[in-house]
Amino acid sequence: AQTIHQWPVAEIKAVGSPLSLGCTIKGKSSPNLYWYWQATGGTLQQLFYSITVGQVESVVQLNLSASRPKDDQFILSTEKLLLSHSGFYLCAWSLYGAGSDYTFGSGTRLLVI
Amino acid sequence: SQWGEENLQALSIQEGEDVTMNCSYKTYTTVVHWYRQDSGRGPALIILIRSNEREKRSGRLRATLDTSSQSSSLSITAAQCEDTAVYFCATDASGGNNKLTFGQGTVLSVIP
Numbered sequence: 001a002q003t004i005h006q007w008p009v010a011e012i013k014a015v016g017s018p019l020s021l022g023c024t025i026k027g028k029s030s031p032n033l034y035w036y037w038q039a040t041g042g043t044l045q046q047l048f049y050s051i052t053v054g055q056v057e058s059v060v061q062l063n064l065s066a067s068r069p070k071d072d073q074f075i076l077s078t079e080k081l082l083l084s085h086s087g088f089y090l091c092a093w094s095l096y097g098a099g100s101d102y103t104f105g106s107g108t109r110l111l112v113i
Numbered sequence: 114s115q116w117g118e119e120n121l122q123a124l125s126i127q128e129g130e131d132v133t134m135n136c137s138y139k140t141y142t143t144v145v146h147w148y149r150q151d152s153g154r155g156p157a158l159i160i161l162i163r164s165n166e167r168e169k170r171s172g173r174l175r176a177t178l179d180t181s182s183q184s185s186s187l188s189i190t191a192a193q194c195e196d197t198a199v200y201f202c203a204t205d206a207s208g209g210n211n212k213l214t215f216g217q218g219t220v221l222s223v224i225p
Contacts, residue, residue: 032211034211034213036215042217043201043215043216043217043218044156044201044203044215045215046212046213046214049211049212051211057211059212090155090156092155096210097205097210097211097213098143098144098204098205098209098210098211098212098213099143099144099163099205099210100161101146101158101161102146102148102156102158102213103158104155104156104157105155106154106155107153107154107155109153
C-alpha cells in the first residue's frame, strides 16, 4: 500500500528564519509530486510539481523553492520566511497528473511570527 | 457555487436532508475532481468525473458534469453528521497536465 508522510507536523518559526518541509512517498515508483499551500479558511494553491527526480516546475512564486533529491522525496524550503508564509502546506502525489486522482499527505501547519 | 479567489462558502443543513454543491470553471477541462477535507487534515478524493461522463455515483454521493455550461455539481443524499467537512472541486482547466486548480470550497455543516 502507498503511504505519504509529511514532516514536521507543525512549526512555529520567526520571520527571516529558514524553513525546510519534507514529504516522502512509499510504495509507488516515479510518482508525480506536488506542493500546495492553504491559508486558514482558504482554498489550496499549487506551488510546485515534479514528474521526475531532479526536475521541479514552479507554478506560483511565493519566495519558496522545491527540490526532488530522490524519487520518493520532495522538499519545500526557503532561506527567509515571511509572515505571509504562514498556513497549511500539503504534499500530494498522482500517477498521471491532473487526469488521475491526487493523494494528499496530512500536511504541515506553519506559523511565522 | 465555488470558483475563483473568493472565500469559502458555508452551507448548514439538518441531518437527513439532501444538499447540492456547485462548481463552475472558466475554460475547457478534461476532468473534475471532488475532494472533502476534514479539519486539520489533507483533502481526500471522493469522486473524479471525466469530460465524457455526465454523472457519477458513489454511495450517497452523486457528481454531475455539464461541459457545455462548464459546471459540475456534487450532491449528497440524506446527509449525516459525518458528512460535515469542506468540499472542494478541482479541475485541470488552468492548463497543463500537472496543474490541478481548486475552487474556493464549500463548508458543509450537517446538524443533528
